Amino acid sequence: MRFNVACVAALASVASALPSWFDSQDVVALDDAKKVPGANPLTYCQEQHDDDIVKITSVDLLPNPPEAGTELVIRAAGTVFxxxxxxxxxxxxVKYGLIRLVNTKADLCEQTEKADLKCPIEKGILSVTKAVDIPNEVPPGKYTVHAEVINANEKPITCLEATVQFGGKKSVEGGEL
Structure with missing residues (x-):
């Protein structure tokens, strides 16, 4: 269960909308060179990502922001060079606050099969839509994700980071709880 919750947090961070995740005191200006296009909290790990094998053109999700106990639809598009x-x-x-939940090296091809992609992934424009269920059991709190993706020849495919906040204040018509 702990690994599944952490993976959901990682997926949600990839596809979440930045403005909705943070209380107003937590909003920070992101360097445009590092921001991944689309409605999400993703940034590239490094400022220069021109040599990456994949150029992400957008990452979005529905609902925005994701909530525990709901279905999350992740839409991503990019070019594979x-x-x-x-x-x-x-x-x-994946960390929950200061606690490291996941620290793993995973086979990319096994992971992409969950999004209905199979290796080899050919050069060209790629668009993926995937729905995942977010368990009710996702503990509220701040999750940080660091995902470095490397090809078989040790060349960077991409490297992404995000911070995601689950739970916290919920808005109600007319104000906050």
Whole structure:
């Protein structure tokens, strides 16, 4: 269960909308060079990502922001500049506050099968839509995600980071709770 909750938090962070995740005192200006296009809290790990194998053109999600106990639809689009072969992997770190929930190296091709993609992933324009259920059991709090994606030849595919806030204040017609 703990791994599933952490994976949902990672997926949600990839596809969440930045303005909705933070209370007003938590909003920070992001460097436009590092911001991933679309309605999401994602940033690239480094300022220069021109050598990445994948250029992300957008990442969005519905609902925005995601909520525990709901279905989350993730829409992502981008361009793949080199074929991604078996042997590619993801170094994934997910933290809940200061607690490290996940620190793993996962097979990229196994993970992409969950989004109905199969390796090799050929060069060209790619669009993915995936629905996932967010469990009711996701504890409220701040999650940070670091996902470094590397091809079989150790060339960077992409590297993304995000901070996601689950729970907290909910708005009601006419104000906040």
């Amino acid at each position: 080199e074929t991604i072969e078996e042997g590619a992997y993801i170094n994934l770190v």
